[in-house]
Amino acid sequence: MGCSTCATGKDGQPKGCKNNGTCGSDGCNKLTVFDWLANMSLPNGVEPFNCVEVRFKNGRKQFFHNPENLTLSIADVVATEASPGHDVGVVTLTGELVRVQMKKKKVKEDSEEVLKIYRKASQRDIDVWQEARDKEDKMKVRAREIAIRLDLRMKISDIEFQGDGSKATFYYTAEERVDFRQLIKEFAREFNTRIEMRQIGFRQEAARLGGIGSCGRELCCSTWLTDFRSVNTSAARYQQLSLNPQKLAGQCGKLKCCLNYELDTYLDALKDFPKTDTKLYTKKGTAVCQKIDIFQGVLWYAYEGEWMNWHKLTAEQASKIVKANIAKETIASLEEYEVLVEVEKASKTDYTNVVGQDSLTRFDTPKSNNTKKRRKNKRKKGKPSNNG
Structure with a gap:
C-alpha cells in the first residue's frame, strides 16, 4: 500500500515521504482507519474524546488515555505506558472515531486495558526505539537456531522490541503445547534482555507478516480484516467448490477467510432448492x-x-x-417435468477493432505475386529440357 504523496522504492519502502511506512496521512500503514470526521469541528461546550489509538509493529493497535491533554494528531510518535518501562508507537486515530472503535472492539474507557500516554516521543526515545528495532532480524535468526538445537516443535515467526529496549516479545506458532522454560533461560543469557513468549495462531501469523494471496492482492487479514471467524469445509460444499486442499488453503495453511464472504448469499439461494439427499x-x-x-x-x-x-x-x-x-x-x-435444453449452434465471434488499436501484423511485409512468379521461373530454368 502507499498513500498519494509517496511512491515505493527498490527495497519496498516508501521513498516520497521518507518515513518508511509512517506517512502523515497514515495511508501506508496496515489496517488503517480513515478519519472522515477530521474536517468537522465539535459543537460548543463539547470536549474532545480523551483517548487515542496508537499503532505498534505490524498493525498491533491499542487505546490509550491522554491525561495531559496533549495536542496529538495522526502520525505523531508518542511514548506510552508499558509494563515495565515505556513503549513507543505512532498515533493512528484521534477524536470521536476512537470512541466508535472502542465500542466496536468492546473496550471500555475505564478499563484497565486502556493505559496512558506519557509524552510526545523525544529524539532520544526515537533513537533508542530504532536501535532496538534494528536488532530484531538478527535476533530472530539466532532464536530459531537455539529452538532447533533444543529440538522444540515451534516456529518463531516474529520479534517485537519494546520502545525503551527493556523487553522483547517473541511471537511463535506451534501445533502442540511447548515447554520453553529452558528456551527462555538461553534467550535471556544470549540476548541479555527481558523475554516474553506469546503464542499466536496461524491466521494471526499471516496477518502480522503479510503477503500476496492467490487472487493477486494483499492478504485480507493484513490489510482490513480484523476478526477471524471460523471457516470449515461446509462453506465450500454449499458453494459447490471442489474440495481441493491446495486451492482452498491460504498462506497460513488454513481454509481461506474469503470462503465466508458469499456464504450467506448461497445459503439464501439454497432455501428455494429441495435437499440434495431427498429422493x-x-x-x-x-x-x-x-x-x-x-x-x-x-x-x-x-x-x-x-x-x-x-x-x-x-x-x-x-x-x-x-x-x-x-x-x-x-x-x-x-x-x-424435464426442462427441454435447446442446443445452440456455436457461432464464430467476429472480433472488430473497437478501440482503434493498430493491427499486430502491421510490420509484416505481405508477399506479392511478383515474388511467387520469380520463384516459379527459377525452378523452370533449373530443370533440364527433354528435347535433344
Whole structure:
C-alpha cells in the first residue's frame, strides 16, 4: 500500500515521504482507519474524546488515555505506558472515531486495558526505539537456531522490541503445547534482555507478516480484516467448490477467510432448492439428485440403475414433485417435468477493432505475386529440357 504523496522504492519502502511506512496521512500503514470526521469541528461546550489509538509493529493497535491533554494528531510518535518501562508507537486515530472503535472492539474507557500516554516521543526515545528495532532480524535468526538445537516443535515467526529496549516479545506458532522454560533461560543469557513468549495462531501469523494471496492482492487479514471467524469445509460444499486442499488453503495453511464472504448469499439461494439427499419417487423408478446449479436454479436427477441418463429440472419443479411425494401422490416420470435444453449452434465471434488499436501484423511485409512468379521461373530454368 502507499498513500498519494509517496511512491515505493527498490527495497519496498516508501521513498516520497521518507518515513518508511509512517506517512502523515497514515495511508501506508496496515489496517488503517480513515478519519472522515477530521474536517468537522465539535459543537460548543463539547470536549474532545480523551483517548487515542496508537499503532505498534505490524498493525498491533491499542487505546490509550491522554491525561495531559496533549495536542496529538495522526502520525505523531508518542511514548506510552508499558509494563515495565515505556513503549513507543505512532498515533493512528484521534477524536470521536476512537470512541466508535472502542465500542466496536468492546473496550471500555475505564478499563484497565486502556493505559496512558506519557509524552510526545523525544529524539532520544526515537533513537533508542530504532536501535532496538534494528536488532530484531538478527535476533530472530539466532532464536530459531537455539529452538532447533533444543529440538522444540515451534516456529518463531516474529520479534517485537519494546520502545525503551527493556523487553522483547517473541511471537511463535506451534501445533502442540511447548515447554520453553529452558528456551527462555538461553534467550535471556544470549540476548541479555527481558523475554516474553506469546503464542499466536496461524491466521494471526499471516496477518502480522503479510503477503500476496492467490487472487493477486494483499492478504485480507493484513490489510482490513480484523476478526477471524471460523471457516470449515461446509462453506465450500454449499458453494459447490471442489474440495481441493491446495486451492482452498491460504498462506497460513488454513481454509481461506474469503470462503465466508458469499456464504450467506448461497445459503439464501439454497432455501428455494429441495435437499440434495431427498429422493423423487415416480412410477418409472426412484430418482436421485446428481448435480445442482445455484445460478441457473436447476437440478439434475437420474433414475437408480440408469445413472448415465440425467434429467434436468428446475427448483420449482423438483419442489412440486417432493410435495406430491409427501402427499403420497406418485407421478408418472421425470420426463413430464424435464426442462427441454435447446442446443445452440456455436457461432464464430467476429472480433472488430473497437478501440482503434493498430493491427499486430502491421510490420509484416505481405508477399506479392511478383515474388511467387520469380520463384516459379527459377525452378523452370533449373530443370533440364527433354528435347535433344
